[in-house]
Amino acid sequence: MSRINVSRLPIDPGPAAWNALLPDAAPAQSVDGNETADWIIIGAGFAGLAAARRLSQLCPTDRIVVLEAKRVAEGPAGRNSGFMIDLPHDLSSADYGGALDHDISLTADNRHAIDFASEMARDFGLGPDAFVRSGKINAAATEKGCRHNREYAGHLSAMGEAHEMLDADAMADMTGTRYYQSGLYTAGTAIIQPAAFVRGVARGLVSNRVQIFENSPVTTLERNGNWTATTPSGSVTAPKVILAVNGHLNSFGFMENQLMHVFTYASMTRVLTAQEAATLGGHAIWGVTPADPMGSTVRRIQTAQGPRIVVRNRFTYDPTMEVGEQRIRSVGRDHDAAFKARFGMLDGVEMEYRWGGRLCLSRNNVSVVREVDTGLYAACCQNGLGTTRGTLSGILAAELATNTPSDRLSRALDADPPSVLPPPFLTKIGAKAVLKWQERKAGLEL
Numbered sequence: 393m394s395r396i397n398v399s400r401l402p403i404d405p406g407p408a409a410w411n412a413l414l415p416d417a418a419p420a421q422s423v424d425g426n427e428t429a430d431w432i433i434i435g436a437g438f439a440g441l442a443a444a445r446r447l448s449q450l451c452p453t454d455r456i457v458v459l460e461a462k463r464v465a466e467g468p469a470g471r472n473s474g475f476m477i478d479l480p481h482d483l484s485s486a487d488y489g490g491a492l493d494h495d496i497s498l499t500a501d502n503r504h505a506i507d508f509a510s511e512m513a514r515d516f517g518l519g520p521d522a523f524v525r526s527g528k529i530n531a532a533a534t535e536k537g538c539r540h541n542r543e544y545a546g547h548l549s550a551m552g553e554a555h556e557m558l559d560a561d562a563m564a565d566m567t568g569t570r571y572y573q574s575g576l577y578t579a580g581t582a583i584i585q586p587a588a589f590v591r592g593v594a595r596g597l598v599s600n601r602v603q604i605f606e607n608s609p610v611t612t613l614e615r616n617g618n619w620t621a622t623t624p625s626g627s628v629t630a631p632k633v634i635l636a637v638n639g640h641l642n643s644f645g646f647m648e649n650q651l652m653h654v655f656t657y658a659s660m661t662r663v664l665t666a667q668e669a670a671t672l673g674g675h676a677i678w679g680v681t682p683a684d685p686m687g688s689t690v691r692r693i694q695t696a697q698g699p700r701i702v703v704r705n706r707f708t709y710d711p712t713m714e715v716g717e718q719r720i721r722s723v724g725r726d727h728d729a730a731f732k733a734r735f736g737m738l739d740g741v742e743m744e745y746r747w748g749g750r751l752c753l754s755r756n757n758v759s760v761v762r763e764v765d766t767g768l769y770a771a772c773c774q775n776g777l778g779t780t781r782g783t784l785s786g787i788l789a790a791e792l793a794t795n796t797p798s799d800r801l802s803r804a805l806d807a808d809p810p811s812v813l814p815p816p817f818l819t820k821i822g823a824k825a826v827l828k829w830q831e832r833k834a835g836l837e838l
């Protein structure tokens with residue numbers, strides 16, 4: 393018999409702005425009493441929803457239950473910048489790239505995940521406001537950023553990947569600001585409104601017989617023949633469980649001292665007036681990721697209320713997986729500085745929402761897709777690219793749990809486990825120092 397007492401439940405700092413822009417969701421349904429199912433999935437982010445979808449394809453008559461601690465889209469899955477990237481995106485590399493062979497197979501796997509997300513978007517009737525395959529631009533504001541772009545372009549050429557360099561005029565035409573010196577365009581990325589996407593997928597799954605219980609944090613998980621997941625309002629028992637909780641895998645007692653917990657942060661402006669939008673100029677909708685991984689991601693979005701700008705930057709190492717409001721305020725000053733540097737013409741446009749969210753990284757940039765106990769599977773550690781890698785982990789965990797072989801699954805199973813970290817106090821000092829140094833080096837890309 394195994395018994396797991398969950399040591400920590402997720403805490404998400406600041407409002408989930410993307411979700412707040414949408415009409416209210418239908419009231420949540422929580423676990424009520426003791427239920428049975430064929431499958432339990434814990435966590436309704438990208439990994440959990442993809443696992444539910446893949447299981448519903450592989451075992452169409454099985455009862456699949458998803459247990460989510462919060463409302464769908466209130467957690468990191470609804471808090472991100474929405475770049476579902478196909479290409480290598482190693483945040484610890486100077487230009488996102490890694491070893492060539494590895495990056496080629498990683499890109500193929502990422503594309504499989506994006507195709508899978510695209511099929512869900514199509515089958516569940518999501519529009520381009522929720523999911524669109526628009527490609528992405530790595531924007532460079534400095535000569536060093538331009539160099540990163542050139543180096544990354546060289547890596548893409550070696551991988552046989554098409555790409556296009558944009559000059560400062562092309563960047564200004566798109567963004568309305570002359571802040572950027574160059575851009576590197578690649579076509580394979582999808583851009584999502586994260587909350588609209590995950591809510592739409594969750595709705596689609598529910599209409600395909602998947603049961604999603606929200607506000608249902610799992611506090612214990614116990615195996616006595618079958619697994620029983622207990623929540624404050626009841627329990628669900630099933631033979632097999634998929635843990636899709638990203639860094640909270642540690643809270644279930646797995647991979648201790650192998651996962652790094654990092655927060656990143658974003659701010660979203662109020663709606664721009666027609667006058668402000670005209671003053672800014674540029675395209676109505678655009679988004680750029682930074683040429684330097686430590687720089688700022690910026691999107692101009694069109695919402696039901698009108699245009700807004702979203703800025704994401706800063707990474708902080710927080711092994712407790714919690715940050716306070718004070719952190720949101722202090723990082724907000726970096727968002728304001730990044731916004732002012734780029735959009736000086738929008739003086740007086742203030743931020744309406746500020747928030748943060750968890751990432752989970754491993755030192756060797758691997759995810760955890762494996763059976764961690766009998767009948768208990770993990771789809772965790774997405775290394776900052778959870779929209780894509782979370783989707784992939786969820787698909788693969790469902791395939792592993794149903795004995796559905798594929799080359800992709802073999803690759804995942806052959807991967808090394810996350811490297812063991814140095815003792816916690818050393819990791820904390822080291823990670824903080826490295827992040828600070830890299831952010832300082834990012835300079836005007838921030």
Ligand SMILES: Cc1cc2nc3c(=O)[nH]c(=O)nc-3n(C[C@H](O)[C@H](O)[C@H](O)COP(=O)(O)OP(=O)(O)OC[C@H]3O[C@@H](n4cnc5c(N)ncnc54)[C@H](O)[C@@H]3O)c2cc1C
Pocket residue numbers: 398400401402434435436437438439440459460461462467468469470471472473474475476477608609610611636637638640655656657658704748749750751752771772773774775776777778779780781782
């Ligand atoms: C500001 C910001 C910008 C980002 N930008 C991007 C981007 O552009 N592209 C990209 O790919 N990634 C981005 N990310 C990262 C991305 O959001 C995450 O990597 C992704 O959400 C991870 O997906 P997941 O399904 O593995 O985990 P999550 O989305 O974290 O989902 C796990 C779920 O498990 C639930 N859970 C945890 N414990 C329990 C429990 N005990 N019981 C029940 N439920 C539980 C949580 O509430 C959560 O909803 C960004 C993140 C942030 C914060």
